[in-house]
Amino acid sequence: MTTSKQPIIDIQDLVTYYGSRKVLDGINLKIFPGETLTILGRSGCGKSTLLRHIIGLSKPTGGRIFIKAQDITTLSEEDMLPIRRKIGMLFQGGALFNSMTVGDNVALPLREHTELEDSTIKIMTRMKLDQVGLAGFEDFLPSQLSGGMKKRAALARAIAMDPDILFCDEPSAGLDPIVAVGIDNLILKLKKAFRMTIVIVTHELESVYLIADRVALLDEGKIIALGTVDELKNSDNPKVQQFFRRIPDPEKIDKDSYLKSLIGETDE
Amino acid sequence: MSQMEMKRYITQTFGSVGRQFLMYMTHVGRMVKLTKDALYWIVVAPFRGKGGIRWQSTVQQMIYIGYNSIPIVATICFFVGLIMAMQAAYQLERFGASIYVADLVGVSMTRELGPLLTAIIVAGRSGSAIAAEIGTMKVNEEIDALRTMGFNPIWFLVVPRFLALLIVLPCLSLMADVLGILGGFFLAIANLHISFIRYFNQTADALVMKDLLTGLVKTFFFATIISQVGAYQGFIVKGGAEGVGKSTTASVVTSIFLIIIADLVMTMIFYSTL
Ligand SMILES: Nc1ncnc2c1ncn2[C@@H]1O[C@H](COP(=O)(O)OP(=O)(O)O)[C@@H](O)[C@H]1O
Numbered sequence A: 001m002t003t004s005k006q007p008i009i010d011i012q013d014l015v016t017y018y019g020s021r022k023v024l025d026g027i028n029l030k031i032f033p034g035e036t037l038t039i040l041g042r043s044g045c046g047k048s049t050l051l052r053h054i055i056g057l058s059k060p061t062g063g064r065i066f067i068k069a070q071d072i073t074t075l076s077e078e079d080m081l082p083i084r085r086k087i088g089m090l091f092q093g094g095a096l097f098n099s100m101t102v103g104d105n106v107a108l109p110l111r112e113h114t115e116l117e118d119s120t121i122k123i124m125t126r127m128k129l130d131q132v133g134l135a136g137f138e139d140f141l142p143s144q145l146s147g148g149m150k151k152r153a154a155l156a157r158a159i160a161m162d163p164d165i166l167f168c169d170e171p172s173a174g175l176d177p178i179v180a181v182g183i184d185n186l187i188l189k190l191k192k193a194f195r196m197t198i199v200i201v202t203h204e205l206e207s208v209y210l211i212a213d214r215v216a217l218l219d220e221g222k223i224i225a226l227g228t229v230d231e232l233k234n235s236d237n238p239k240v241q242q243f244f245r246r247i248p249d250p251e252k253i254d255k256d257s258y259l260k261s262l263i264g265e266t267d268e
Numbered sequence B: 001m002s003q004m005e006m007k008r009y010i011t012q013t014f015g016s017v018g019r020q021f022l023m024y025m026t027h028v029g030r031m032v033k034l035t036k037d038a039l040y041w042i043v044v045a046p047f048r049g050k051g052g053i054r055w056q057s058t059v060q061q062m063i064y065i066g067y068n069s070i071p072i073v074a075t076i077c078f079f080v081g082l083i084m085a086m087q088a089a090y091q092l093e094r095f096g097a098s099i100y101v102a103d104l105v106g107v108s109m110t111r112e113l114g115p116l117l118t119a120i121i122v123a124g125r126s127g128s129a130i131a132a133e134i135g136t137m138k139v140n141e142e143i144d145a146l147r148t149m150g151f152n153p154i155w156f157l158v159v160p161r162f163l164a165l166l167i168v169l170p171c172l173s174l175m176a177d178v179l180g181i182l183g184g185f186f187l188a189i190a191n192l193h194i195s196f197i198r199y200f201n202q203t204a205d206a207l208v209m210k211d212l213l214t215g216l217v218k219t220f221f222f223a224t225i226i227s228q229v230g231a232y233q234g235f236i237v238k239g240g241a242e243g244v245g246k247s248t249t250a251s252v253v254t255s256i257f258l259i260i261i262a263d264l265v266m267t268m269i270f271y272s273t274l
């Protein structure tokens, strides 16, 4: 659909090891401006690792990652700054600064990265908190918020600098279904209001149906399927079907590989 | 024990000692690198327009690390001065030389015990806090969040604590010197019937500027050790709350060890008669 445009993120042959274990195994993925891509996959398949690489928190063993046509795998931490200022990230656990109030959390990037007046920053902070439904919670500490409110506050902080690209790592994990839908709707609202490029990692099929333009299915460090929700639903790849039909793994465990896993050897 | 077993045992022992040593040296190497980076953000970066110093946070740390340590440092140093005076008086009285208690307490406090005791107390109190704070932030992905938002964690977290310690530790040490001397003085008046003026003059005569200055020079090194070891242990935390606990303990043990080594080296440099 959007193939005529230049990708805003272009990942080429990304390979990463943790120790001797291959966690990402030749990822190729183009993400286009304005689209919402969800990355789907079971626990431990490397979704968070992939996000960490795209925002440059970890350096890959091999491959390249282009953001706005700039190869970030070769950039120093300092040269990453201009790119990072246009990126928002909602971490899996929120990652709010626990020693600061919610208001200060949201205001921090504005204070340090812009020349705005204090009064302006205050207004902007209030606006961002209002957008996520947390108006009036400026003076609360993160420890005084519920799980869902923390995620909202973290989202407000992630969009404080009006980023071009927003990453969300399991935004609704660990929340009750009603709060989770609230977060999904919030992201949907942001998508419509700001035309950001959004990359969301999730387990929740409901969220995928609601938000995604395209879906990438990650399995054992590889992208095994990529396309719109309908395309994936109609795929004849058994692993894709397993995911969309919620079929559990067979109970049978291969004895050899189980023994190997016990002694710490992993095979392909 | 057969010869084979013996051999294996010896190889294993030396092997494990060697491994431990190498691991320790890599840690030290990385701590030196961290210190260099922190110094860069204090000395060089502000003049290149790459983010000034976060004074507000520095002052906050000065209060946590310095102001809040005053009671405990003062109390301990007063009592140590008192204890030292008691022990010295016991020996010196036999020679009718009780007045030299003033020399002994004054010199040992300013040269050695004031800075050393202060550093050890602050390492236990604030070095551990630094490790725990940064470690918890690491576990909560707050450090990653900082980096993603375009902040250098060393600039953001280490520099304010480092600076605060550099400012606060010499002050605390000076106070420790004074309190220690007061402890000795308290005993001299109460037990040895030496007058205030005489004790004061004796102390003033005994002390030379060098005593005070070498004591102060030490505090800058101690400040560096406490802040960098604490921060380093925080940054390398792995796992959850358990990892934070381990790193906190390690930070205290390592800082105190390095403080003593640094003190030994500096005392050798300053006062070696060789
Ligand atoms: N810092 C790390 N060191 C070693 N292994 C890691 C580290 N982080 C993640 N892993 C491993 O890499 C795999 C992928 O992790 P992750 O990307 O967090 O998975 P996901 O987010 O898809 O659940 C997991 O098996 C995990 O155990």
Ligand SMILES: [Mg+2]
Binding pocket: A047, A048, A049, A092, A169
């Ligand atoms: Mg994850």
